[in-house]
Amino acid sequence: MISFFRSFFQSKIGLAISFIFLALIAVAFAASDVTGGATFGGVSSESVAEIDGDGIGTAEFSATVSNAFNQYRQDNPQLDMTAFDEQGGIDGILEQMIGSYAASAFGDSIGLGASKRLVDSEISGIQAFKGADGRFDETLFRNALAQQGLTEARVRADIERGLMTDQLVVPATFGAKMSEQMALPYAGLVIEGREGEIAFVPSGAFAPRTAPTAEQLQTFFTRNSSRYRIPERRVLRFATFMTDRFRDQVKISDAEIAALYKQRSAEFAATEKRDLEQLIVPTEAAAKAIAAKINGGTSMAAAAREAGLEPVELGLQSKAEVTRVTSPAVANAVFSTAAGKVAAPARSALGWHVVRVDSVTAIAARSLAQVRPALENELAQEKLRQTVSDFTADLEDRIADGASLADIAKDENLTLETSPELLANGQSPTNPDFAAIGAYQAMLPVAFSLEEDAGPQLAEVQQGTEFVVFEVQEIKLAAPPPLASIRERVASDWAIAQGLSAAKALADSIAKTSRTSAALAKAVSESKVPLPGIEKIATNRQTITQQQGRVPPPVALLFSMAEGTTKVLEGPNRSGWFIVHLTKINRGDATKVPELLLATRTQLGQVVAEEYAQQLMAAMKSATNVKRNPAAIKRVKDQLTGRTREN
Structure with missing residues (x-):
């Protein structure tokens, strides 16, 4: 990062x-x-x-x-x-x-x-x-x-x-910009090839067979404490509550239901809906011509294709819905047309509408008794939302006035819970199986932005149904854990470190005397500790570039060495040391690849800038x-x- x-x-x-x-x-x-x-x-x-x-x-x-x-x-x-x-x-x-x-x-x-x-x-x-x-x-x-x-x-x-x-x-x-002459050697590097040899000295072959003393372990732990440091952790104390707890406070009267029915009487009155297909054209003449074709027997789709258009199926629409999305003139024309016919072209802000009425569906009026359950539920949901809103607003006021989390939990009969130590990503160093789900997903982003003395916080877990009130109970700064809790891990790391040090001494010794392929082969074969065989490598920069970061480090090292030299490189996970010998450099000629030379000049121009x-x-x-x-x-x-x- x-x-x-x-x-x-x-x-x-x-x-x-x-x-x-x-x-x-x-x-x-x-x-x-x-x-x-x-x-x-x-x-x-x-x-x-x-x-x-x-x-x-x-x-x-x-x-x-x-x-x-x-x-x-x-x-x-x-x-x-x-x-x-x-x-x-x-x-x-x-x-x-x-x-x-x-x-x-x-x-x-x-x-x-x-x-x-x-x-x-x-x-x-x-x-x-x-x-x-x-x-x-x-x-x-x-x-x-x-x-x-x-x-x-x-x-x-x-x-x-x-x-x-x-x-x-x-x-x-x-x-x-960079001149072509200056860019030429850099472009040549792109197509350059290299040949070399790689030997390996494993650290495991030199690891001590006896356990470290307490003093050795403590010294190693102190010197490498950053390796074991755990990022900042926080312990949260919280209580959740569901909005269902307020349902008993919600009362709906017959008068309220009747008033809502009256207010929305138009919605429940008898009406009709029409299944519609529509085209919109810029001029009245074009609209009338298309309407005449359709009324004359041409299908809506065919008439539309001839005009370079495509009809849109609007589905079942009421007159109010058509008016809202078009204009009163279009709605009046549509709802005065029989099924299977095309309405007289009418205009809206979008243009002239050609609308075919595919079918007419009559919808009977609905009585208060028929819609009462839906209206009652609607009123109950609205009142519940308002009750929850009033409660959370009051809760935030109490928090602002200095109420503690314990006071809130006691007053509202909430059960307090305490989280394990948590990292910002929700993982718990003390409980590897812990999963930060539910309320934790709402708390964590806020919790790790709070100061140590911040008051309780309120967050919504699931919209409209679940909330959590919480506080940061403890902040544990980034630090290594006690040595006793990770003694086995540190002892293993100590042994690896000792083996790595001894392996490096041998690798350095071999590299120092291996200026040729023959010398490297002789040094490896004569080692007092059996070593793996030498691997020969022949590749070029284009190949390793195509591998997009998946190039083994010793192979990548070949391309930063001088011909005939030998270098030592630590292996992954402290596994040992690579001995890398570059035997030959095959120079590239970028003058034969003009597009590469041009691209190199462009890139180097950015470097110059x-x-x-x-x-x-x-x-x-x-x-x-x-x-x-x-x-x-x-x-x-x-x-x-x-x-x-x-x-």
Whole structure:
């Protein structure tokens, strides 16, 4: 995940998107509601960095990191902020922010700018701020800012920086190319072939036969604790309730049923429906011509085909339904036509309608007694929905007023349950057979976004039928489990590590003396530990490219070695060490494959553009006065990763 994050920001597209991402980060908060606000508790409003006197505040930095982290966590739910930081995520975002500020400062120094009208255009173009009519809705914009505690000035400043960066970077990278002569050797690499030999030294052959001492085991566990670290876990306490519990509170009177029957009397009155086929044409003359053909004996389908059209079967329709989807004129024409005939052409907003009445069905009136069960059930469902709505609103008010989960469960006679330790993806490290179904699917997305001291939460499990009220009872930060609970696993890993170390010593020794195929064969055969036979490899880059990442690592290594050299590579799952010897390189001649040469030039042009962008950003940082505040950066990191809670 983080490797993708790093490579993404270093790519041409990544650079452009990252600038926009940073410039519109405030708007993203407002539009997507991805965090609970723009404030940053526990850290003062100092700056993590200053660029020509313009500071990046701790609140802004924290909010930007949180937003980016939440986006990555959607693809990797087990990612925690500590791992995100350890692999460079937080530092990478800070450098991108500094670059954005530096680009803005540099652009301002040379007279570039983004006008108010241009910023207005960017804001009005954001889909989240458009109303039902597709136009910018200032009320939506203001409400979103207020909800997230953002100011219009902050949003405008972010957008202006993004626009300034675009003005600088896009022209510098547009149209970058590489000459054919420079691209030729790179294109030749694509069709290059290599031959080599691979030997293997298994670590299992060197693993100790005796168990480690307690001291050895503890030392190994301490040095490799990150290998056993369990991601952040949370324990939830919750109670569910079904809406059926409110059914006894729902009472329906005869008067209510009679009133609803009267209100919808037209629906229950005697009526008729007609089975219809329809064509719509642009002119009255065309409609009359088609109607005359059909009334003269031509089928509806044939008349439609002659006009380059296809009839649409509308099915059984009442007059009210036809009026609603066409026009009163069309409905009147249709319902004054006998079965088997075509109605006189009539017009709607869509054009002229040619409608054939296939059949007429008379529907008798329905009495109150006949529809009473349906009306009673309808009223009961509506009253039940209102009762549930009133109850949940009252419950949320009580939560807002400080009611505890225990108080709510007691008052409402609910049974409290406690979950096992849960990861963000619903798995339980302490209970491998646990399945996060039902209420857990509603709780987990909310539970892992809550702070430790958050109050009870209410969530809907099944729409209109089941709810859950819950709280985070305990947060266990990402950490390795006690050694005693995984002693056997650690002991096995220790033995493998010892064997791997001894196997590497032998592999290094063989590689050091194996500069030729004969020398490699001699060293393997004379090894004191029996080793597997040597495998010969002959392939080319096109073949391994087609395998799309399924290339064995030692084969891939062949293509990064010099001819006649030997290298050592660790095998998968610490199984041992590969000894890879490259015997021959078969050079490719790209001049014989012009389409490959052209494609290579195009791809390298993108690389050149990336380099231009990176060098330009580095130069703009150098041209501005950048001051980082390591203490403030550390405080933000500690707050985000929860290290302050560990102390």
